[in-house]
Amino acid sequence: MQKLVLFTLVAITCQQTHAEFTAADCRELGFIKAQLMCSSCDKLDDFGLETLKTPCKQCCTLDQQPAAQRTYAKAILEVCTCKFRAYPQIQAFIQSGRPAKFPNLQIKYVRGLDPVVKLLDDAGKVQETLSITKWNTDTVEEFFETHLAKDGKGKSSYSVVEEAVDDDDDDDYLLTNKV
Structure with missing residues (x-):
């Protein structure tokens, strides 16, 4: 039983670490989730904005196909x-x-x-x-x-x-x- 509880806590922690932000969370951070493409997040390093990369990646939409x-x-x-x-x-x-x-x-x-x-x-x-x-x-x-x-x-x-x-x-x- 103890192992099951421990496994569940680890699973929840891992899920929260890799979870995407909601649209409201992203809006509070200054991102528009529906319009933010993940390829844009990769360009933040070019402008010295590495600290924004992690929240950007959690708010972005995967680029399906080049426009x-x-x-x-x-x-x-x-x-x-x-x-x-x-x-x-x-x-x-x-x-x-x-x-x-x-x-x-x-x-x-x-x-x-x-x-x-x-x-x-x-x-x-x-x-x-x-x-x-x-x-x-x-x-x-x-x-x-x-x-x-x-x-x-x-x-x-x-x-x-x-x-x-x-x-x-x-x-x-x-x-x-x-x-």
Whole structure:
């Protein structure tokens, strides 16, 4: 019986030593558990922050695959044109010739929505949804170059989905958000 109790105490101690911190614990330490990749913790030595490495490792998420290797068959950039003033970098990307470089990119205008990118697999199922509110024009383009399949897996072509507008003579892009 004594051996069982001793074994249990040792097991609990070992488990606590190797246990990861909860999201709340990590937040108190200044880490965002959901966004912290373990490869980032390895770089702390370069900046003389070795003391942060242990808690960092307990708060990090294992790097599953390098970001450059994850590709998607299709992407949908959803945004409301009424938000273009708040996100001029997204407006600049959309109104430039850059989207035409990506045949498997669709731009969809959704009333009241902050800019997001939906990444889809071959079957058209959404795999990830990312907020791109803080991205600049070059970052958006680089992201699509890195994460969209280049071999034509997406089968669809670049398109813009807008709401129907009665007056086709006016080229004002804000008409898509008329009430």
